[in-house]
Amino acid sequence: MTAAPVEVGHGYTTTGLPNRKIAIWAFIGSECMLFASLISTYLIYKGRSMVGPFPHEGWVDAATGHRYKPILNIPVTSFSTFVLLMSSLAMVLALAAVENAEVPKRTLGDRILGDSRLWLFVTALLGMTFLGCQAYEFTSFVHEGVTIKTNLFGSSFFTLTGFHGAHVTAGVLWLLTLLSIDLKRGLGPKDALNVDIAALYWHFVDVVWIAIFTLVYLIQ
Amino acid sequence: MSDVDVGGQTDHGPHSLVHESHPGWSTYWKVAVVLTVITGVEVGIYYIPAFVRTWGFVPTMLVLSGIKFTIVVLFYMHLKYDNKIYRALFAGPFAIAAMALVGLLFLFGKVALRLGILRS
Numbered sequence: 001m002t003a004a005p006v007e008v009g010h011g012y013t014t015t016g017l018p019n020r021k022i023a024i025w026a027f028i029g030s031e032c033m034l035f036a037s038l039i040s041t042y043l044i045y046k047g048r049s050m051v052g053p054f055p056h057e058g059w060v061d062a063a064t065g066h067r068y069k070p071i072l073n074i075p076v077t078s079f080s081t082f083v084l085l086m087s088s089l090a091m092v093l094a095l096a097a098v099e100n101a102e103v104p105k106r107t108l109g110d111r112i113l114g115d116s117r118l119w120l121f122v123t124a125l126l127g128m129t130f131l132g133c134q135a136y137e138f139t140s141f142v143h144e145g146v147t148i149k150t151n152l153f154g155s156s157f158f159t160l161t162g163f164h165g166a167h168v169t170a171g172v173l174w175l176l177t178l179l180s181i182d183l184k185r186g187l188g189p190k191d192a193l194n195v196d197i198a199a200l201y202w203h204f205v206d207v208v209w210i211a212i213f214t215l216v217y218l219i220q
Numbered sequence: 221m222s223d224v225d226v227g228g229q230t231d232h233g234p235h236s237l238v239h240e241s242h243p244g245w246s247t248y249w250k251v252a253v254v255l256t257v258i259t260g261v262e263v264g265i266y267y268i269p270a271f272v273r274t275w276g277f278v279p280t281m282l283v284l285s286g287i288k289f290t291i292v293v294l295f296y297m298h299l300k301y302d303n304k305i306y307r308a309l310f311a312g313p314f315a316i317a318a319m320a321l322v323g324l325l326f327l328f329g330k331v332a333l334r335l336g337i338l339r340s
Binding site: 022029032033035039040043044074086092093099199204215 | 242244245248249251252255256259262263265266272277278281282284285288289292293296297303305306309310312313314316317318320321324325328
């Protein structure tokens with residue numbers, strides 16, 4: 001005979017913590033392993049491409065004589081990294097605004113900081129800006145001759161950054177959903193857990209990019 | 221039934237054991253400035269060829285990246301303030317993932333080559 005689970009209240013575990021928040025942390029833990037496998041695949045294949053173009057070095061195609069520049073565009077990626085970091089700031093401000101939605105706002109600064117719609121919109125906008133930078137980067141790579149089929153660098157790079165971009169896209173859709181709910185009926189302290197879970201996902205996407213930016217783009 | 225402050229939000233639950241508060245704007249903007257400065261330093265270092273060629277380049281970049289990672293996790297993801305169970309749920313899989321990554325790099329000779337243990 002198996003013991004029945006202890007019922008401790010709607011939405012809470014025996015630890016006293018909300019089960020959805022425990023679930024998102026467990027999900028983030030599993031995502032760590034996914035991205036570790038993608039990053040290690042990229043690093044293992046780094047420098048083992050038989051043909052160019054290469055990420056950090058120029059290359060001359062012996063067949064055509066065409067000279068290729070190093071493929072990675074550090075200024076654009078630095079900008080998109082900054083954008084993603086700022087989106088994390090906007091996200092924590094959105095969460096704080098939802099948590100404190102019922103606190104009276106006396107000054108203009110309080111009203112701006114306490115506007116969850118503004119901060120959710122800014123976070124989603126910055127996320128879309130990041131995706132725009134990634135689309136620009138992918139397009140320029142294809143124009144310069146690097147696709148997912150060109151060489152080991154192309155395969156591992158597009159797989160890694162493509163997976164990350166897909167996560168950012170899911171995060172933007174999640175944020176826009178929260179924003180539409182906020183516009184429709186307003187988000188308050190009772191919704192803070194939902195926003196907190198979305199925020200954790202968004203920050204995780206940010207920390208993954210912190211690792212990718214250094215390991216893929218900056219370390220040669 | 222008492223109100224429970226879980227991770228900064230008030231919610232109705234059966235326990236009053238969990239009480240965590242999150243930092244505010246004054247902490248968040250300082251964190252954003254620190255993250256921006258570290259990113260600027262990383263990109264600046266990238267454009268110093270004399271330093272890029274030295275053995276200290278990769279460790280420096282890894283340390284700076286690790287600091288950024290830790291700051292976001294502690295302050296923006298609130299692990300510094302939240303319950304220890306969340307910390308364990310993140311740190312455990314993260315440690316396994318990090319060890320798997322380093323193990324694979326050793327297995328395929330990347331780290332050994334860089335440290336000069338093997339010859340390419």
